[in-house]
Amino acid sequence: MPLNEKITKLRKGRGWTQEMLAAKMDVRKLQVSRWETGRMRPSGRTLQRLADLFGLSLDELLSEEDRPLSAAPGLAEKIRQLEQLDTQDRAMVYRLIDLLLMRHQMQNALATTDRAS
DSSP: OOHHHHHHHHHHHTTOOHHHHHHHHTSOHHHHHHHHHTSSOOOHHHHHHHHHHHTOOHHHHHOOSOOOOOSSTTHHHHHHHHTTSOHHHHHHHHHHHHHHHHHHHHHHHHHHHHHHO
């Protein structure tokens, strides 16, 4: 997907107007409009700020591949950072994630049981 379409999709996916994105980026709404119509391409520094704002790497933002965009802002970057942890710390993070997912599944099961009663 071209960059201009991706910016629009990311903005709308968060429920932001062009004015809201402009305010977050400290630019005028006209600039956001030009990015989204493809009449203007953001500068390198602005691209990095956009990527950070949307929780993506610069590569993810600029990639024209039609792969799903991160649903949880910043998650992709945090996952990349996990690779920098030593084996023991990484295993601890994985266990914590497993516990949180298990807790969520148990809460859903209990809620389903309560509704059935």
